[in-house]
Amino acid sequence: MAIKLQPAHADSAVLAQPTQSADEVYRKISLRIIPLILVCYFFGYLDRVNVGFAKLQMVSDLNLSEAAYGVGAGLFFIGYLLLQVPAGYLVNRLGVKLSLSASLVLWGIVSVATLLTSNETSFYALRFLLGVTEASFFPGVIAYFSIWFPSFRLSKVMSLLFLAMPLGVIVGGPLSGWIMDATHGGYGLRGWQWMFLLEGLPAIVLGVFLYFNVTGRIDEATWLSDSEKTLVKNEMAAESKGKRTSLLSAVREPALWILFATSFFYNVGNYGLVFWMPTMVKAMGSMSNLQIGLVSAIPYVVASVAMVLNAQHSVKTRERRWHTTIPVVLGGFALLGSVATQATPLLSVLCLTIGVAGIMCTLAMFWSLPSRILAGTAAAGGAGLVNIGAAVAGFVGPSIMGFLKQLTGNTSVGVGLLAVTLFIAGALILSIPRQYMSANQ
Structure with missing residues (x-):
């Protein structure tokens, strides 16, 4: 009789545990898995966007046009795009550790x-290959976190992960x-060549280290007690x-396609700004590369501070819709403000600061939403599908900025267009069905 009652007793004990106990368990899990993934994502983001700083030298060294740079910067996302859904499949087949x-x-x-x-062609090819090789990392991270964290905790977790982005800058x-x-000039290499060498090597070392430090199943976590x-x-x-647990059923979910469209418009603004920020800063006055950085x-x-505070406040209040929408709309207005205040560098930097803060606050909140729709094998594949919108945007944003910069001679028109895409993203977020933004989920 006691044996039969034991499972029910154990379940009751778990259900009866106070929220603080659960918080302590998830704090323990977070400290175990997030720092390593954060460091890896930092170098991934750095290897993705350091081309914006390389541009300060390599455009003249290789005789690249502004438009050619924009296309090359964006080609990363074409390679990234082509592998997104297959990458989700590979994550499920190979497991998060190997992927x-x-x-x-x-x-x-x-x-x-x-x-x-050495030329435009090799620049295009290597940027494309970088996108291909990075394609499985983000779906793998989403699948990894989906093993450990319920969706209502993910906005805070994602805000910590996405610290890699501001830290990358x-x-x-x-x-x-x-x-x-x-x-610059050491051993016959240009400064931008040294930068790619020294910032690429850590990813190789981290990849080997990560393989031996990822716990892909709850039952394999020797660092958790049985009750935990x-x-x-x-x-x-x-x-x-x-939730949808297969990718085939997930693609029939309208909300997933709203997330796809939101991801596209939001990231046109995000990546257009990221890849052209050094150029915009350089235009403010004569500065060294270090000063521009x-x-x-x-x-x-x-x-980085605003993103974490916004996510923490969302978790505390269990409110998602406005914590996701208001920052991106505010970011759009701030980008318009940066154009209007170009003659005053201090005010322009202030507007850019508000704009970037708004963009990053929405980023962490947005990537907690797919897990409210998807579970099981659909998590990685669905995240990959939504991320295709971001990948297309990653090509479109920098390319449009490069074309408009070459056409007009400045970045003002391009930045104004980026602001419009952020407004569209805000409207799409407001159209997400209520059940996926509900505080009860």
Whole structure:
């Protein structure tokens, strides 16, 4: 009799645990898995966007036009796009451990190889290959986090992960500028070539290290007690009820396509700004590459704090819709303000700071939404599908900026267009069905 009652007793004990106990368990999990993924994502983001700093030298070294640079910067996302849904499938087949590790090692090799760029064709090819090799990393991270965290906790988790983006500029910007200035001409290499070499090698090392430090199943977590494992498994089991668990069923969900469209318009603004920020800052006055990196970092210092605070407030209040919408709309108005205040660099940087903060706040909130629709094998594939919108935008945003810069001689028209795409993203977020933004889920 006691044996029969034991499971029910155990379940009751788990269900009866106070919220603080669950918070402590998830804090323990977060400390275990998030820092390593954050460091890996930092170098992934750095290897993706450091071409914006390389542009300060390589455009003249290789005789690239502004439009050619914009296309090359965006070609990363074409390679990324083509592998998104297949990458989700590979994550499910190979497991998160091998998928994440292989992606890191391969993109590190391609990033290092970018120092061999000698003309427009090789620039295009290497940027495309970088996108291909990075394609499985983000779906792998989504699948990995979906093993451990229920969706209502994911906005905070994603805000911590996406700290890699502002850190990529806060740390990576000045670092890239310093490397380019300090190493220029060493051993016959240009500064931008040294930058690709020194910033690509860590990804290879991290890929090997990550393989031995990823726990892909709750039952394999030797660092959790049996009661902690049970608590997590119970929460995740309850979390998956009513969600799409296969990719084929997920693609019939209208809300998934709203997320796809939102991802596109939001990221046209996001990546258009990221890849052209150093050029915009350079236009404000005569500065060294290091100084450009430091000024470019200012908006991202503020954004990193705002992003975490916004996500924490959303978790505390259990409100999602306005925590996701207001920042991106505010970001659009701030970008327009940066154009209007171009004659006053201090005010322009202030507007860019507000714009970047708004964009980053929405980013963390947005990527907690797919897990409210998808579970099981659909998590990685569905995230990959939504990320296709971001990949297309990553090509469109920088390319449009490059074309308009070449056509008009400045970035004002391009930045105004980026603001419009952020307004459209805000409207799409408001159209997401209520049940996926509900505080009860």
